Amino acid sequence: MAMQVSWIDADRLKALVAQIMPQEPCEDEAPQAVEIETVPDAVSMSAIESWNAAMDWMEPVTAPLPAAEVMETEPAESLQPQPECEEPPKFLAESPEDNLENEDDHGMPLHNPAAALPLSRIRDKLRAIRQRATEAGILTRVSDAAPPSAPEAAMQAPIDVSSPAVADPVTPLPHTPIFEIPLGSRDERLAAFAAWARQVLHEDGGHVLVMSDE
Amino acid sequence: MIAIATASQKGGVGKTTLCINLAYSLARRGWRVLLIDTDPQGGVGLSLAKSTKAREGFHEFLIRGGDLNKIVVPTRLPELEILPAGQYDTCARQGWSVHEVPGRLADLLRGAELRGVDVVLMDTAAGMNGTTEAVVKACDFVVLPQQAEPLAIRSVPHLLETLARFRAEGAGVRVAGILLTMVMREQEMSLKVARELREMLPSNLMFQQSIPRMPSFLEASALGVPVALTKRNPPPEALIFDQIAAELEQRTGLSKQREKEHGHASLLD
Structure with missing residues (x-):
């Protein structure tokens, strides 16, 4: 191409463009966000189904811990690598929101196919909490119990931190509150669970991380 | 909220008109838009109202920070507000620390976000040094207006080099696109320059729309209004900026954000 007018060295320009245009994914084929199923979605289920699903969350104390089904992520296809862009990557396909997501704890966006690492970490943490709860005898099957009517019912018995049973991972705590999932909205159920978990974990300095996938 | 700067090495390429x-x-x-004039010449204020000449604005904020709400000027369009340049000479006499500028700019953008602004658009002085450099670095995107004439186009590599340096220094600013301005459709040389640039640069780096040189822009300046307000019904050239706005929405992800919020509209139900 003749360059009588602009006098610009096309090669130099190309090199500069490469420096200011980082590789970005195609906008149309951007990976979908991976949704972490925290609690069953009451809206999409009948009350009974919802309750049963909630109860599935509770495993018997003696049962071996399965892989954390409760915190299962989306089906595997959402973690599959997305098809590669046929065209050169869109220069500005990345939205400002994506930047915010990039600033999560692990520096890995959840919508990124490579987000398996943070997800597995989250799963591990949740599994550890669950295991601790099981060992302390506070995670019990409540399928035979009558459905609770209010979140408060789940929190009626405070933990006696002075009890020697707390130190014994085998003996169930006599005053350990049983978490019974209340009926109500997702937020109400999540709040009830968080309050229960805080109560249970407080004595050994544990922390509760409440996550909402909304 | 996103912050967008306009920047060019050369003056008189139509940055203020564009902004x-x-x-x-x-x-x-x-979109709720805050137009900030960071150019000491105060072109935005001069273009729109006599009263802004005496107002405090951007440069006062650079010196002492404070409440953005007190210096923002509303317009008759509720979604559009303006922060005029302020009294640059008075501020320059008092002086400000270059090191404080990034922090002040961050405060400014935070204040805009708290006001509920969706888009901050920053007009800058020509050249890429001093305050303009800090402004561009503080923004999420930069739009690069390039006058379609040989001398102006020759500054493109220099401009890109500067932006590459910004990125190397850790600035997150991204190029929203190069926008050809003051294209003279009757001048073969102007068209040739525009063609050359489009051939050399990737298409996604160039705005599809360009801005022609038209007498109506002069008329708009004389009246102190955007081109769309020079006539009761917006003249055809006003649609040029609608087209640029639409492109910008796509290039910055703004349109994606709105689609996420509202989806598509139905004509009837």
Whole structure:
């Protein structure tokens, strides 16, 4: 191409463009966000189904811990690598929101196919909490119990931190509150669970991380 | 919220005209826009109202910070507000620490976000040094207006080099696109320059729309209004800025954000 007018060295320009245009994914084929199923979605289920699903969350104390089904992520296809862009990557396909997501704890966006690492970490943490709860005898099957009517019912018995049973991972705590999932909205159920978990974990300095996938 | 700067090495390429009209178009398209004049010449204020000459604005904020709400000037379009340049000479006499500028700019953008602004559009002085450099670095995107004439186009590599340096220094600013301005459709040389640049640069780095040199822009300046307001019904050239606004929405992800919020509209139900 003749360059009588602009006098610009096309090669130099190309090199500069490469420096200011980082590789970005195609906008149309951007990976979908991976949704972490925290609690069953009451809206999409009948009350009974919802309750049963909630109860599935509770495993018997003696049962071996399965892989954390409760915190299962989306089906595997959402973690599959997305098809590669046929065209050169869109220069500005990345939205400002994506930047915010990039600033999560692990520096890995959840919508990124490579987000398996943070997800597995989250799963591990949740599994550890669950295991601790099981060992302390506070995670019990409540399928035979009558459905609770209010979140408060789940929190009626405070933990006696002075009890020697707390130190014994085998003996169930006599005053350990049983978490019974209340009926109500997702937020109400999540709040009830968080309050229960805080109560249970407080004595050994544990922390509760409440996550909402909304 | 996103912050967008306009920047060019050369003066007189139409940055202020672009900013005023683009801000107006974005506001008409439903975004809450804050147009900030960081150019000591105060072109935005001079273009729109006599009263802004005496107002405090951007440069006062650079010196002492404070409450953004007290210095923002509303317009008759509720979605569009303006922060004029302020009294640059008075401020320059008092002086400000270069090191404080990034922090002040961050405060400014935070204040805009708290006001509920969707888009901050920053008009800058020509050249890429001093305050303009800090402004561009503080923004999420930069639009690069390039006058379609040989001398102006030759500054493109220098401009890109500067932006590459910004990135190397850790600035997150991204190029929203190069926008050809003051294209003289009757001048073969001007068209040739535009063609050359489009052939050399990737298409996604260039705005599809360009801005022609038209007498109506002079008329708009004389009246102190965006081009769309020079006539009761917006003249055809006003649609140029609507087109640029639409492109900008796509290039910055703004349109994606709105689609996520509202989806598509139905004509009837």
